[in-house]
């Protein structure tokens with residue numbers, strides 16, 4: 001039985017997700033948006049491309065949650081993106097209201113789905129989504145670490161002139177300026193990164209990774225990154241739908257791991273057909289631990305701000 005993936009938000013990332021999922025024939029696609037013309041138009045456009053590539057996949061566009069019923073996977077991009085000069089945190093109030101509506105829409109129509117949240121500010125929005133929807137914490141996860149890691153790996157591949165696929169790495173912590181790229185967990189052609197790059201060049205790449213989103217927003221002038229975010233979310237979908245049990249950096253619910261309780265933050269997790277199946281607890285040196293804890297405090301502070309905006313989040 002072919003799977004069903006609902007995309008809540010048919011904007012830049014949502015439309016790209018619909019196209020990528022179709023090209024990979026991962027599942028049938030429901031594109032949902034309050035602007036239902038956009039959802040319907042993009043679904044129809046991609047559907048009309050399927051004969052060219054011989055793709056066996058169905059797509060519909062809608063603004064009715066009934067059409068999303070019993071989805072296997074739900075990917076949420078509903079919300080507004082940043083404009084130049086804005087931080088991800090500036091989106092909190094607007095996107096919190098939107099995610100509350102989305103949680104109401106999905107919690108009874110697809111209670112068994114694997115939910116991937118992309119909307120910013122990611123760590124707090126995914127946490128709010130889980131609290132509003134009361135869906136199981138292992139079935140609600142945020143996409144950010146795969147994107148941040150991909151940016152880090154790309155910049156390293158350009159600097160070291162090695163194919164990006166020969167680089168293994170990860171980025172921990174919140175999806176913001178305090179994210180923690182992990183040089184000690186980075187291998188280039190199997191060798192430790194620290195043997196291959198001067199500290200000054202590495203620091204520049206870490207800084208560029210942290211500001212990777214803002215760099216693209218400045219260049220685009222309207223909207224934010226969407227190709228790499230969409231590809232990152234598809235990596236998570238693929239591991240879930242095909243039970244690949246990949247270890248992927250995602251914003252996951254922590255309840256004791258890394259000394260963190262009842263908070264979402266970016267850590268390596270195993271994703272299989274049960275959702276987030278395991279949190280991988282890395283051993284961190286003093287500096288990594290300090291940087292990770294700083295990132296956690298940043299997420300905690302923003303969630304405190306979210307609870308001031310909506311006291312329902314205190315429940």
Ligand code: TXD
Nearest residue numbers: 009011012013033034077078079080081118119120144229
């Ligand atoms: O790594 C990450 N997690 C980030 C996330 C990477 C890049 C972008 N990041 C965030 O994703 C970005 O800051 C935004 O918060 C979301 C979506 O970005 P996108 O670029 O796709 O935004 P668009 O193109 O504005 O699309 C958002 C769509 C738009 O079509 C709205 O009509 C729709 O969301 N929308 C809704 N859909 C359903 N339900 C409701 N309530 C709703 N409100 C708006």
